[in-house]
Amino acid sequence: MTSPSDTTTPPARTAEADVPDRAPRSDEPESRTPKSRGTESKSRAPNSRTPAARYALRALSLLVALGLWQVLTAYDVAVWLRFGQFPTVTDVASAFGARLTGGGPYWQDLADSLTRIVTGFLLAAVLGVATGTALARSRVAADVLGPLVEVLRPVPAIALVPVAILLFPSNEQGIVFITCAAAFFPVTVATRHAVRALNPVWEEAVRTLGGGRSRLLFSVLLPGALPGVLGGLSTGVGVSWICVISAEMISGEYGVGYRTWQDYTVVDYPGVFVGMVTIGLLGWLTSTAVEVLGRRLTRWLPRTEGAARA
Amino acid sequence: MTSTPLSGTAGGLRLTLDGVSLGRPGAPVLTGLDLDVTPGEILTVVGPSGCGKSTLLRTLAGLLPPLDGSVTQDGTRLHGPGAERSLVFQEDALLPWRTVRGNVELPLAIAGTSRAERRAHAERWLDRVGLTGRGTAWPHRLSGGQRQRVQLARALAARPRALLMDEPFGALDARTRAQMQDLLVDVLTGTGATVLFVTHDVDEALFLGDRVALIGAGRLLDVSTVPHPRDRSARTRPETAALRRDILDSLST
Structure with missing residues (x-):
C-alpha cells in the first residue's frame, strides 16, 4: 500500500531526510520531517483511504460475492455451470446456525482439527528451523540430511497417508505426522536460504566481541534469519491446513475434514458448505496469527511508513 | 567482571607480526611482514585500496589465519577472535x-x-x-x-585491550569524519588500549597516529613516527608537511 507521503513529497526530501539509512552521509541528529499536511490533503492519492473505509471495502467485497452466490442459486441458474443442486446462502447460513447452536459435535470437530494443526505445525516449525539452520551451517548436516530432504520434499504430504497408517498406532498421530510433514519442508527450505543469506559482518562482529557458537546461533543466526523463516511459516501453515483436512477426510475420526466428507456421503450439501466455510475461517485465523506474530517479532525491520499496515 | 569505571587499567596489548604472509591460500596479498605494535600506541596504517590493509586487520582480529609466519599478542600466538581485541568495521556491523x-x-x-x-x-x-x-x-x-x-x-x-579499526569513518562526509576523529581521541583517553587504525586518508593517519605504517606493493614499505600526534594545528608545521609529502610520494609510485 502506498502511503500518502510517497506520492506527494518532493523527491529531494524523500531521498535525504526521510531515509537516513539509505543516505549515511550526515551525522546530524536524525531529522524526521513531519509530513506536510497541506500538500497531502490537496493532492490525495486515490488509493489512500482511511482504515474504516478500507474495512468497509473488504466487507463489501465478501458481501457482493455472497450476493452473487445467493442470486445464482436461488434462481437455479444453469448457463453451462449448473447451480440447481447448489445450496443457497440462506440454506448454508441456517445449517451453519443449527450447527453452531447444536452443541457438541461441531465444536468437538473444530477443537480436534485445531489441536491437530497446532501440534503438527509447531513441531514442523521447530524441526524445520533446526534442520534448515543445520543444512545451511554444517557441512556434515548438508551431506547427511541434504539428500534425504531433497528426495522427500517432492512427495506430497498427503501421499504419506499409507506411511502414516503403517507407522503410527493411532489415526490421531498419523494425522499430526502428515500435517507436520506438510509444513516441515517449506519451513526448512526458507530457513536454509535465510541463514545462508545473512550478512557475514554480523557474525564477524559477534565473534570479535568474544561470542561463541551458541551466542552466534541465538544472537545472529536465528534473529537474522527470522524474516525469511516467517515466509516459510506462512506457506507452511497454509499447506498444513490442506493436509490436515485431506487426512481427516481419508482416515479421520472427527474433525472438520471428516465431518465435511461425512456430510457429502449423506448428500447434506449445506453441511458440506458449512465445513468449507469453517475451514476457510480457521485457515484465515491461523495465517493471520502467524502474520501478526511475525510482525511483532520483526519490528526492527526498516519499513516505509504505511507499508507496515496491510 | 566489575564495570564501574568506563575505562580499564588492564593496559594495551602488544601485537607482533613476524615474517607474516597474509591473504587467501595461493593468493597472498602481503608477504614478509614484520611489525611490532607497542602497548597503548595508536598505529595508523595507510595504503592504496586493495593493498591488504583490511586483511592485516582481520588477521589481527583472529578472523583470518596467517598463511605463514607468526602473529602474537603479548608473546602468545593468536588463536581465533577474542574479546580482548575488538574490531570496528567500515560497514554497518550493528x-x-x-x-x-x-x-x-x-x-x-x-x-x-x-x-x-x-x-x-x-x-x-x-x-x-x-x-x-x-x-x-x-x-x-x-x-x-x-x-x-x-x-x-x-x-x-x-x-578490550586492543581496538582494531577498519576505515571506520571512510563512508562519512568530511565534517562528520573530523568530529568522529575528535570523539575517538576523547573516548580512548584512559583506556590504555592499543589501537590499529586502517585508513586510506593520509591526513587522518597523520592526525590520529603515534606512528604511521605504509603498505604498498604487497609489503610493509615504512613505519614513521608522527611528529605531533592528535594536534590539528600540526598539519601546517614543516615536519608534518614533509612526512605527509613523503607518504603521498610513496603511495603514488
Missing part, C-alpha cells in the same frame, strides 16, 4: 534486530555481566559517544555517523 543499547550491551552480555550492570554501563557509553536517549532506537533509525558512534561504544564497552 545487529539490526537489537536496539542501540542492546548492541552496546552485547559484549557485556557475552562477558557475563549482570543485566542491570550492563544496562547502566551501556547507557554511560551512549552518553559518552553523544547518543544520550537514543538507546531504545533501532539502528536503522540512525544516520551513518551515529551508527559508527554506536559501533565505537560497542567495541569499547567490554574494555
Whole structure:
C-alpha cells in the first residue's frame, strides 16, 4: 500500500531526510520531517483511504460475492455451470446456525482439527528451523540430511497417508505426522536460504566481541534469519491446513475434514458448505496469527511508513 | 567482571607480526611482514585500496589465519577472535534486530555481566559517544555517523585491550569524519588500549597516529613516527608537511 507521503513529497526530501539509512552521509541528529499536511490533503492519492473505509471495502467485497452466490442459486441458474443442486446462502447460513447452536459435535470437530494443526505445525516449525539452520551451517548436516530432504520434499504430504497408517498406532498421530510433514519442508527450505543469506559482518562482529557458537546461533543466526523463516511459516501453515483436512477426510475420526466428507456421503450439501466455510475461517485465523506474530517479532525491520499496515 | 569505571587499567596489548604472509591460500596479498605494535600506541596504517590493509586487520582480529609466519599478542600466538581485541568495521556491523543499547550491551552480555550492570554501563557509553536517549532506537533509525558512534561504544564497552579499526569513518562526509576523529581521541583517553587504525586518508593517519605504517606493493614499505600526534594545528608545521609529502610520494609510485 502506498502511503500518502510517497506520492506527494518532493523527491529531494524523500531521498535525504526521510531515509537516513539509505543516505549515511550526515551525522546530524536524525531529522524526521513531519509530513506536510497541506500538500497531502490537496493532492490525495486515490488509493489512500482511511482504515474504516478500507474495512468497509473488504466487507463489501465478501458481501457482493455472497450476493452473487445467493442470486445464482436461488434462481437455479444453469448457463453451462449448473447451480440447481447448489445450496443457497440462506440454506448454508441456517445449517451453519443449527450447527453452531447444536452443541457438541461441531465444536468437538473444530477443537480436534485445531489441536491437530497446532501440534503438527509447531513441531514442523521447530524441526524445520533446526534442520534448515543445520543444512545451511554444517557441512556434515548438508551431506547427511541434504539428500534425504531433497528426495522427500517432492512427495506430497498427503501421499504419506499409507506411511502414516503403517507407522503410527493411532489415526490421531498419523494425522499430526502428515500435517507436520506438510509444513516441515517449506519451513526448512526458507530457513536454509535465510541463514545462508545473512550478512557475514554480523557474525564477524559477534565473534570479535568474544561470542561463541551458541551466542552466534541465538544472537545472529536465528534473529537474522527470522524474516525469511516467517515466509516459510506462512506457506507452511497454509499447506498444513490442506493436509490436515485431506487426512481427516481419508482416515479421520472427527474433525472438520471428516465431518465435511461425512456430510457429502449423506448428500447434506449445506453441511458440506458449512465445513468449507469453517475451514476457510480457521485457515484465515491461523495465517493471520502467524502474520501478526511475525510482525511483532520483526519490528526492527526498516519499513516505509504505511507499508507496515496491510 | 566489575564495570564501574568506563575505562580499564588492564593496559594495551602488544601485537607482533613476524615474517607474516597474509591473504587467501595461493593468493597472498602481503608477504614478509614484520611489525611490532607497542602497548597503548595508536598505529595508523595507510595504503592504496586493495593493498591488504583490511586483511592485516582481520588477521589481527583472529578472523583470518596467517598463511605463514607468526602473529602474537603479548608473546602468545593468536588463536581465533577474542574479546580482548575488538574490531570496528567500515560497514554497518550493528545487529539490526537489537536496539542501540542492546548492541552496546552485547559484549557485556557475552562477558557475563549482570543485566542491570550492563544496562547502566551501556547507557554511560551512549552518553559518552553523544547518543544520550537514543538507546531504545533501532539502528536503522540512525544516520551513518551515529551508527559508527554506536559501533565505537560497542567495541569499547567490554574494555578490550586492543581496538582494531577498519576505515571506520571512510563512508562519512568530511565534517562528520573530523568530529568522529575528535570523539575517538576523547573516548580512548584512559583506556590504555592499543589501537590499529586502517585508513586510506593520509591526513587522518597523520592526525590520529603515534606512528604511521605504509603498505604498498604487497609489503610493509615504512613505519614513521608522527611528529605531533592528535594536534590539528600540526598539519601546517614543516615536519608534518614533509612526512605527509613523503607518504603521498610513496603511495603514488
